Amino acid sequence: MGTNTRHNWTYKEVEKIFNQPFNDLLFQAQGIHREHFNPNKIQISTLLSIKTGACPEDCKYCPQSAHYQTDIEKEKLVAVQSVLDAAKRAKEIGSTRFCMGAAWRNPLKKDMPYVLEMVRSVKSLGMETCMTLGRLDEEQAEQLAEAGLDYYNHNLDTSPEFYGQIITTRTYEDRLQTISKVRYAGIKVCCGGILGMGETQKDRINLLIQLANLPEHPESVPINMLVKVKGTPLEKIEDLDPFEFIRTVAVARILMPESHVRLSAGRENMSEEMQAMAFFAGANSIFYGEKLLTTPNPQSEKDLILMKRLGIRPEKKNDYEDEVHQAVIAESLIIATQKKDCC
Numbered sequence: 161m162g163t164n165t166r167h168n169w170t171y172k173e174v175e176k177i178f179n180q181p182f183n184d185l186l187f188q189a190q191g192i193h194r195e196h197f198n199p200n201k202i203q204i205s206t207l208l209s210i211k212t213g214a215c216p217e218d219c220k221y222c223p224q225s226a227h228y229q230t231d232i233e234k235e236k237l238v239a240v241q242s243v244l245d246a247a248k249r250a251k252e253i254g255s256t257r258f259c260m261g262a263a264w265r266n267p268l269k270k271d272m273p274y275v276l277e278m279v280r281s282v283k284s285l286g287m288e289t290c291m292t293l294g295r296l297d298e299e300q301a302e303q304l305a306e307a308g309l310d311y312y313n314h315n316l317d318t319s320p321e322f323y324g325q326i327i328t329t330r331t332y333e334d335r336l337q338t339i340s341k342v343r344y345a346g347i348k349v350c351c352g353g354i355l356g357m358g359e360t361q362k363d364r365i366n367l368l369i370q371l372a373n374l375p376e377h378p379e380s381v382p383i384n385m386l387v388k389v390k391g392t393p394l395e396k397i398e399d400l401d402p403f404e405f406i407r408t409v410a411v412a413r414i415l416m417p418e419s420h421v422r423l424s425a426g427r428e429n430m431s432e433e434m435q436a437m438a439f440f441a442g443a444n445s446i447f448y449g450e451k452l453l454t455t456p457n458p459q460s461e462k463d464l465i466l467m468k469r470l471g472i473r474p475e476k477k478n479d480y481e482d483e484v485h486q487a488v489i490a491e492s493l494i495i496a497t498q499k500k501d502c503c
């Protein structure tokens with residue numbers, strides 16, 4: 161644990177950091193970022209929805225909730241082989257982590273053998289694995305750990321104070337308990353939230369305090385910008401000021417200096433300049449590939465070209481794999497550039 165890693169942040173302290181002049185905030189965040197990470201590398205993950213729609217929870221942002229009428233195509237738990245094929249494609253385009261998400265309140269006992277097999281088969285490709293399946297009990301967390309799951313994603317989504325206006329079918333405390341079970345089982349934690357749901361700045365600060373004051377910081381902190389989906393109650397909510405979004409990323413970086421902060425959902429509606437600013441503020445991870453779970457993400461070719469223009473390279477753990485990985489990315493980039501030039 162680094163010297164500036166703390167778990168006792170107060171509202172007053174964080175508010176002061178959050179509201180300092182924008183340039184000072186970005187300078188502070190970038191300085192801390194450079195103490196812990198190579199500023200020109202980002203971790204890249206690809207998502208796959210392994211079970212889509214008909215979810216019993218009422219999360220007001222979510223196109224997969226059965227409580228709202230949206231245009232998504234519902235799908236039962238997909239076959240292990242399809243997951244493996246999708247993971248292979250993700251690896252081929254240069255992704256290093258494969259995240260599998262299910263629209264469940266919690267996995268049922270009968271689902272577990274399939275889910276565990278998915279973890280084992282994706283791992284056999286040499287990729288990192290991540291799952292987000294809703295609430296877990298201790299036994300399920302243990303089983304996932306034994307299968308070799310690297311990360312479990314379970315978001316707090318927003319502040320405890322605003323939470324009740326977004327979700328009524330599951331409590332904040334329940335989420336904290338799942339996170340603690342995941343941690344106890346020895347799986348790395350991926351936990352963050354969504355901005356732009358009509359929350360106040362106070363809520364954004366309180367979300368970050370909740371994350372940073374966990375007994376251990378989540379290894380991954382996804383910061384999602386709400387994707388407004390037709391049919392959900394948040395469909396017409398007002399846009400968040402982009403600078404507020406960047407400030408939140410910067411404060412996440414300052415409060416959780418050793419965590420990967422992921423610029424998550426919402427990139428499809430962000431300018432490239434805004435994404436570059438988020439990287440400068442300390443974001444060092446993205447979802448890569450044309451789809452998130454049910455909504456679009458930027459084309460991978462577009463992302464490769466952006467990374468090239470910014471001099472950013474994908475992160476990999478060891479040197480040998482790094483060489484192989486950079487070669488995969490270089491090849492994809494040549495194809496992407498040729499496509500751009502020809503059409």
Ligand code: SAM
Pocket residue numbers: 215221222223224261262263264265292293294295313314315317353354384385386387388389425453
């Ligand atoms: N059902 C599981 C759960 O909620 O824990 C896993 C899947 S759920 C889709 C994973 C996360 O996606 C949610 O916690 C939320 O943070 C994010 N998410 C869902 N819909 C979103 C949207 N429209 N915009 C941004 N993020 C969204």
Ligand code: DTB
Pocket residue numbers: 207223259261292313315352353382383384387424425452453454455456
């Ligand atoms: C996270 O924080 N964001 C991802 C992942 N964890 C599972 C999901 C974003 C979903 C966006 C809406 C959709 O595509 O359905």
Ligand code: SF4
Pocket residue numbers: 215216217218219222223224225226262263264265294
């Ligand atoms: Fe279900 Fe997860 Fe969507 Fe909530 S966010 S409705 S739990 S799929």
